[in-house]
Amino acid sequence: MTITQLTERLVASYARLGGINHLDGKNLPSKRAIAAITIDLLRLLFPGFFDEKLVHSSEIKIETANRLHRLVGGLEDEVCKSLEYAPPADVPKKEIRKIARNRTIEFLNSLPRIRELLQTDTEAAYNGDPAALSVEEVIVSYPFIEAIAVQRLAHELYLLDIPLIPRIMTEWAHTRTGMDLHPGARIGPYFFVDHCTGTVVGETCQIGEHVKMYQGVGLVAKSLAAGQALRGLKRHPTIEDRVTIYAGATIMGGDTVVGEGSTIGANVFLTTSVPPYSLVIQEEAKVKVLSKKAREQAAMDFQI
Amino acid sequence: MTITQLTERLVASYARLGGINHLDGKNLPSKRAIAAITIDLLRLLFPGFFDEKLVHSSEIKIETANRLHRLVGGLEDEVCKSLEYAPPADVPKKEIRKIARNRTIEFLNSLPRIRELLQTDTEAAYNGDPAALSVEEVIVSYPFIEAIAVQRLAHELYLLDIPLIPRIMTEWAHTRTGMDLHPGARIGPYFFVDHCTGTVVGETCQIGEHVKMYQGVGLVAKSLAAGQALRGLKRHPTIEDRVTIYAGATIMGGDTVVGEGSTIGANVFLTTSVPPYSLVIQEEAKVKVLSKKAREQAAMDFQI
Amino acid sequence: MTITQLTERLVASYARLGGINHLDGKNLPSKRAIAAITIDLLRLLFPGFFDEKLVHSSEIKIETANRLHRLVGGLEDEVCKSLEYAPPADVPKKEIRKIARNRTIEFLNSLPRIRELLQTDTEAAYNGDPAALSVEEVIVSYPFIEAIAVQRLAHELYLLDIPLIPRIMTEWAHTRTGMDLHPGARIGPYFFVDHCTGTVVGETCQIGEHVKMYQGVGLVAKSLAAGQALRGLKRHPTIEDRVTIYAGATIMGGDTVVGEGSTIGANVFLTTSVPPYSLVIQEEAKVKVLSKKAREQAAMDFQI
Secondary structure, three states: OOHHHHHHHHHHHHHHOHHHOOEOOOOOOOHHHHHHHHHHHHHHHOOOOOOOOOEOHHHHHHHHHHHHHHHHHHHHHHHHHHHHHOOOOOOOHHHHHHHHHHHHHHHHHOHHHHHHHHHHHHHHHHHHOOOOOOHHHHHHHOHHHHHHHHHHHHHHHHHOOOOOHHHHHHHHHHHHHOOEEOOOOEEOOOOEEOOOOOOEEOOOOEEOOOOEEOOOOEEEOOOOOOHHHHOOOOOOOEEOOOOEEOOOOEEEOOOOEEOOOOEEOOOOEEOOOEOOOEEEEOOOOEEEEOOHHHHHHHHHHOOO | OOHHHHHHHHHHHHHHOHHHOOEOOOOOOOHHHHHHHHHHHHHHHOOOOOOOOOEOHHHHHHHHHHHHHHHHHHHHHHHHHHHHHOOOOOOOHHHHHHHHHHHHHHHHOOHHHHHHHHHHHHHHHHHHOOOOOOHHHHHHHOHHHHHHHHHHHHHHHHHOOOOOHHHHHHHHHHHHHOOEEOOOOEEOOOOEEOOOOOOEEOOOOEEOOOOEEOOOOEEEOOOOOOHHHHOOOOOOOEEOOOOEEOOOOEEEOOOOEEOOOOEEOOOOEEOOOEOOOEEEEOOOOEEEEOOHHHHHHHHHHOOO | OOHHHHHHHHHHHHHHOHHHOOEOOOOOOOHHHHHHHHHHHHHHHOOOOOOOOOEOHHHHHHHHHHHHHHHHHHHHHHHHHHHHHOOOOOOOHHHHHHHHHHHHHHHHHOHHHHHHHHHHHHHHHHHHOOOOOOHHHHHHHOHHHHHHHHHHHHHHHHHOOOOOHHHHHHHHHHHHHOOEEOOOOEEOOOOEEOOOOOOEEOOOOEEOOOOEEOOOOEEEOOOOOOHHHHOOOOOOOEEOOOOEEOOOOEEEOOOOEEOOOOEEOOOOEEOOOEOOOEEEEOOOOEEEEOOHHHHHHHHHHOOO
16 A cells, blocks of 8 residues: 555545535634634733733833734734634625724723623632632632633623634633633623633523632533524523532533522532522432451442 | 752662663653644544645645655654564564554555544534534534544554554543543444543443533443453443433443443443433432521531 | 724723732743743653653763753742742842752752652552553553652642742643642652543642542532631541542542541542541432433433
């Protein structure tokens, strides 16, 4: 088997299986470009934290202007590609570049508002974790800050009806933090997720203020045969203010509402609403104390 | 304490603790080279998706030939290193390079077949997730596609008895996606894992068609004193066709079979087989509604 | 809206929301520099494993000396920055550089001791996992080895009262492995966590010898209103020798002690102590076998 033969077999499979090629199509947004843009946006949101050298306020204005200048063109190009990929209804093709520019500016204009939200999240993280020595430690080392900053950025692009880019941004953060916050989720201020890994927040979630969650929490949809037919419907739960959800709890369904001030214990699987101030926990686990020999046996087959 | 003294103490520890050095040994496959090879393989599997510039079908043949030419030499070198590290039985040392070349070609020859499987997985992901706007969005942004593509590649190398490389490939994907799919697992078509983070599929798992899973699902082995003595035995469960497994469920043991069409609820710990069309869920969690004061007390000690 | 206007609005927000800027402040340790230092430290701990070219013992002394020379200056700079950020009590500012140098040397001097611990962890990983073909495979491909090596390094810096750096190091490993081992945790020899993703070990945990855990295990603190007031108190559990903890189990609270030789089943939520040789598992999940039609209905609303 020669390279030429391998090439022919592969190219034949490209022709045969069209579904997973992207040939002659519209250019898709570049994951690499969007990663670089996201990093620049994080530096604009948290000035001085992610730069190698110390930033002085005397320089901050020129630094910020330069960073915005670098950013705006590249972001506009990616927005344009994603709008060409899925054009808004009744928009003439020649208008798309202009729409891309306007939405890019509108998005950048939301950065101060996003900063206000992120300051509440940072405060919640610091106050909520005795292991945190300072706000600086939270910002430089907590994966949560990166994950929520990217989600709040992506949420603005989502509200501006930019396709693909918001999801590429949150998946970039998902890879780095292990937390999958969908750009569509509506998340209130003073949000904190400790440890992050494995936590999932679905597209149509609504999360109130001062909500605290841990690793491995799922706010998810039921898996229904209907599948794509459900797009656009509210499929994910509503979490009211001041709710705490411990590690590994899964809360499912668009009609499920967790009332304010409730606590959900670890590894609970909740598929129905609970009233305010509920405490929801699993049955106590069985504890059996066995002889060393009996325990080894039991460890093998989990009989009691 | 000088650098010289630090050096001497460290070098002495290298001599004393041989187990975790790799000196004078055979050259091991390079993680960095294998990461680069894996990225090239993903581009061959999904042409046009991960390239910066748009690919036209007029160029695809020459692009593919060039990519294969670049790939084949480097891959053969790594395969050769891993075979020298653990030589096949009764193979003269001078034969190893030839065997490495043959297995490399045989592996590359499986790419069209792997693409057929990946098209079924992509279809399952798109159909199974109302949040997905298009097949393109699934391929460019879902970690699942990367994880399953790498596992299906690594599985072919595993079947060709190439040591080390398959596991290095799947651990590369594990780092990026949070999902640990062992190269040995036999996974049927139309597979989909939503969100991926924390999901583990063990070496001797058998998974049927149209199986849908979520984050944090473990298809794992019992932890037995026997340890290494169990190598080669079936230690992980069998999942039949059209099974759905919700987040955080752990299914354990080589004799455990989940019958076709079953649904396993979130956070279930299953160590025995269940018949077709089973619904397996935990006891409902206890819900107690408390006064605000009582709730805060309860949140502290989890008494009810 | 022009770039100039965007710049002014952002700079105004920097002035208004001081909490999440780092301007005119002390220089913080550089995440990028600490990542590079951590990689060099891993190469010193596992010589020959992460180098592209084969290392011969004839070269190892000079290689080690060169690596230490490269390392020591950069590490001392970062230690100095973090001590200037949070100076030790009653230390004159001009002493800080000297203290940084001494603690850096003291830290590097602990590497042989760390290697002794890592050899026990590597042995535990190899013996505990039948899927492991060799110790080499464990070291080159298991995320656990990287995670525990970084934690044992960071723990030494933590004991030397170096701020920020230990946490930046363990979060670097958290991003790569999905496992969040706090630098403060006291972890005995022969430790092994299989798969790693989602596992969290809190700051004040104490873990004995020969403890084996799986993905998604949380050794965590209760979430209390007290928050920062609890800093320094023991908030996380104690795990005695030869305990096995299966995937997704959450063990909570500073007074919680899991007695030696115990086994904790998957997805258990444990908030109280258990005596030696306990077996702790959830109630068996309910299994109901339904007609195909009934099952589809049930899958939608999880009624039984």
